[in-house]
Amino acid sequence: MDSRRIRGMASRGARIIARTCLLALLASAAGAATADEIRIGGTGAALGAMRQLAGEYSVMFPEARVVILPSLGSKGGIRAVASGAIDLAVTSFPLSEDDLRLGLTAVEYGRTPFVFAVSQASGITSISHVELAGMYAGKILQWPDGTPIRVLLRPAGDGDTRLVKALSPEIRRAYEAAENRPGVNIAATDQEAAEYLEKIPGAIGPASLSLILSEKHALRALKLDGKEPTPGNAASGIYPYSKRLFLVSGRRRSEAAVRFAAFIQSPAGRKILAANGHWFP
Numbered sequence: 001m002d003s004r005r006i007r008g009m010a011s012r013g014a015r016i017i018a019r020t021c022l023l024a025l026l027a028s029a030a031g032a033a034t035a036d037e038i039r040i041g042g043t044g045a046a047l048g049a050m051r052q053l054a055g056e057y058s059v060m061f062p063e064a065r066v067v068i069l070p071s072l073g074s075k076g077g078i079r080a081v082a083s084g085a086i087d088l089a090v091t092s093f094p095l096s097e098d099d100l101r102l103g104l105t106a107v108e109y110g111r112t113p114f115v116f117a118v119s120q121a122s123g124i125t126s127i128s129h130v131e132l133a134g135m136y137a138g139k140i141l142q143w144p145d146g147t148p149i150r151v152l153l154r155p156a157g158d159g160d161t162r163l164v165k166a167l168s169p170e171i172r173r174a175y176e177a178a179e180n181r182p183g184v185n186i187a188a189t190d191q192e193a194a195e196y197l198e199k200i201p202g203a204i205g206p207a208s209l210s211l212i213l214s215e216k217h218a219l220r221a222l223k224l225d226g227k228e229p230t231p232g233n234a235a236s237g238i239y240p241y242s243k244r245l246f247l248v249s250g251r252r253r254s255e256a257a258v259r260f261a262a263f264i265q266s267p268a269g270r271k272i273l274a275a276n277g278h279w280f281p
Contacts, residue, residue, distance in 0.1 A: 038087050038088065041072040042073070042080075044191050044211065045211045045243060047071060047191075050068050053263070072089075087249070088247055089248040090245060090246070091245070092246075105248070107261070108281065109265055110270075111243065112209050113230065113243075114229075115207055115241075122202075127204075129224070133171045133173075136151055136178045137178070147201055152200075152203055153175070153185070154205075154206060163243065209231070209277035210245070210276055210277040224239070234279055235281075
């Protein structure tokens with residue numbers, strides 16, 4: 001097995017263990033939170049904007065303390081809010097029937113363009129469906145300047161993986177071929193993916209515009225088939241690929257969490273979200 005693949009598997013295993021330990025620590029500390037403390041976790045795509053929202057909210061309400069946790073992933077966020085370990089979860093997909101039976105509720109608070117990104121140091125500005133399929137299939141191996149193409153994958157079952165595979169049957173088949181090809185790197189979290197795309201020459205992979213803007217990553221969101229991935233183009237349907245973002249709460253909702261959720265959807269909250277690549281259906 002390729003050494004990079006081994007390192008990637010070991011890295012993902014360590015992150016899974018770390019994420020599990022974090023959830024356990026949160027659960028054990030759940031009763032120690034103050035009445036005005038709000039703990040939020042979930043998909044990495046939403047965390048940068050949540051930090052900005054939390055900063056503005058804390059200015060408006062100094063008695064409130066909003067804690068944004070490291071990425072738990074959408075599924076991890078749902079588990080944490082269901083157990084009472086956190087107050088609110090942010091996810092990139094709606095709740096399942098099983099989640100709803102647990103008494104969880106979700107509100108879609110925004111959408112952001114789903115993009116393919118490269119480093120800003122790259123001269124690449126656009127890509128096509130045909131080129132993406134060729135890259136994932138291992139048939140297109142170099143950029144026009146001769147730099148080797150390094151496709152970055154996300155884990156099987158991840159929201160980004162599902163979105164990539166939904167682009168077309170050709171891309172789905174090519175992506176699945178890449179999943180079984182030795183030496184292809186896989187990023188466990190949105191933040192890990194962004195760091196890889198920034199630092200590795202020739203890298204390309206899926207991302208969200210909200211993550212790029214809110215965390216100020218040195219990444220370029222590529223045009224896809226000539227369509228610019230802006231919130232305006234996504235809202236109008238010109239650029240048809242978006243990631244839906246949900247705010248999930250548990251059966252028991254603290255007053256502090258209810259107030260912060262209302263702030264996210266207020267004009268002040270939406271102004272922050274719009275500045276960070278979101279649009280509203």
